[in-house]
Amino acid sequence: MKRPPLSELVVAAAATAMLTATFFSQHPNRLFDRFRAQDKIGFWLPNWRFFAPEPAQNDFHILHRTLSVDGTESEWRETHQTTQRKLAHFVWFPSRRTDKGIFDTTADLMGAIPFGSEAVLRSPAYRTLAAFVLRRIRETSPAPIAGYQFMLASSTGYDGATEPEEILISPFIPLEQQ
Structure with a gap:
């Protein structure tokens, strides 16, 4: 051999x-x-x-409301909805990156909450979410706004058994007019 x-x-x-x-x-x-x-x-x-x-047991939701230049406050609206899964997502699912980014950023922000509001407002996660919300507002509403506010909520997912639970409401974020 x-x-x-x-x-x-x-x-x-x-x-x-x-x-x-x-x-x-x-x-x-x-x-x-x-x-x-x-x-x-x-x-x-x-x-x-x-x-x-x-493993994650909750979905995070970001809601926002705006303040128009005339002082009118809008209702809370969902800033980003988690993408419903389809069979094609097994092969191609680029929007999953946005969902994952929101989840990870929110998880980072949750770590700052026990240290108080100043720590939350100074955290990179807070600034990232605030910028994300502002970008979504500008994409969906061409009307000028004086400012905005966002809320972070948590739910158990798609089962709909429970209402989303409020985690954090940002202070009003004023915008300079262009």
Whole structure:
């Protein structure tokens, strides 16, 4: 029987080592991440941890209202609605990035709430959400406004069993007229 060439053995050993390191680096205990620490760009050892250690149990909703230049306050409106899932989203779902960004930014903002209103107003998450709301207002309403306010609410998702629960209402954010 003919022995395989040395190059084939080296490739097989490297592939086996990579597969073994990938397998162990998927363990929930972060102690096993030392293998992944050697892969600076995250190419050789993929992260296939499909489930978050604490899965999300709520959806976040952003609502806003505006103050017109004549002083009229609008009703609360949903700023962004979570996209309803379709079968095609299994292949292509670019709007999921917006949903995920809102979820992550809101989660960051939630971390600032225990430190008081000043910490919330200074947080990058608050400024990001305020800018996102203002951009949506300008996209959907061409009328000039004097300012706006946004609300952060939480619900259990699509089941509709509970009303959204208010988490945070921003102070009135005045706008300079152009």
